[in-house]
Amino acid sequence: MKRKQRIILSIFLCLITGAFYAQKKNKQKVVKSITGIVKDINNNPLTGVYIYLDSVRTKVRTNKKGFYKLKIKPNTKVISAYSPNHGILSLSYSGEKKVSFAFSDDAKPLHRSELSEMGFGDPLRVGGTKVSFEGVRGLNGFNDIYQLLEGVFAGVSVTGTSINIRGATTSTTNFGNPTEPLLLVDNVPFLDISNIIPSEVKSIEVIKGPDAAYYGARGVYGVVKINLKN
Incomplete structure (x- = not known):
């Protein structure tokens, strides 16, 4: 009897879980x-x-x-x-x-x-990894530099001030290095870019994979190059 109850309970939980994920998937498709x-x-x-x-x-x-x-x-x-x-x-x-x-x-x-x-x-076109903002108006519509990064580059995700570049590395070991990409502002390394105002940005380039090898171990999780307007 207890075994039958366990089977019924398992089926019930599976149905609930399936319905939950189906609902979640449908929400993601909402247009x-x-x-x-x-x-x-x-x-x-x-x-x-x-x-x-x-x-x-x-x-x-x-x-x-x-x-x-x-x-x-x-x-x-x-x-x-x-x-x-x-x-x-x-x-x-x-x-x-x-x-x-x-x-x-x-x-x-x-x-x-x-x-x-x-x-x-x-x-049908695939854009490059460098985007120039010269002549682009309305960048103040972005709350901060992180929202601009995430909004323009499909492969970039941001949590708080933590940046992740999808596909930057296939390594599961960080070799003691931070998992953040290397941040360069006018070719100068920065640890924090929070003070950069979107309207001050001239261009942004996201580098990953073999192209980031030029920057050594610090570029293993990708590189974000930001050039500011003069």
């Missing part, structure tokens, strides 16, 4: 719709503005009223609006239902080739 308006410095709507999610171009463009609507995954970090005549604006995404953009008076034309060099690409 929501967001809307927004893109305008110029004079508050005029901009037509034909491309919308990018995490530096990847979507099929969505603004209509004649500057309005756009698209579906977005909950793990999206950055939304950008690109206009060849006005440049690009990027904003951190935190689950808002409406994200609008307004270009400033110093907005400048930006060719798509330049956009590609800055790390923005088409859905």
Whole structure:
């Protein structure tokens, strides 16, 4: 009798566990719709503005009223609006239902080739590990440098101020070294980058694998190179 009860209990627990993970998996797949308006410095709507999610171009463009609507995954970090005549604006995404953009008076034309060099690409293109932020407005939408890193580089995760570069090393032993990547600011090693303001950043390069061997044992967990604007 006790054995039968144990079997029934085991089946019950398996069903509950399976339902829990199924629910969790479904939540991760949830896609929501967001809307927004893109305008110029004079508050005029901009037509034909491309919308990018995490530096990847979507099929969505603004209509004649500057309005756009698209579906977005909950793990999206950055939304950008690109206009060849006005440049690009990027904003951190935190689950808002409406994200609008307004270009400033110093907005400048930006060719798509330049956009590609800055790390923005088409859905089938794989971007490089270096991203230039020159000409990019709206970086103050990121709360800090860590949110900028995690939002722009898909392989970078941040917990507090702890940075992890996915695939930086396959070693399970740290040989006495910290598991943090080597942080270089204008080629000078830094232990703490918390004071760096996102709008001060000129470019960021994430290096991992064999390319990081140049930096010796300290680069075994990858390298984050940050160049600041003058």
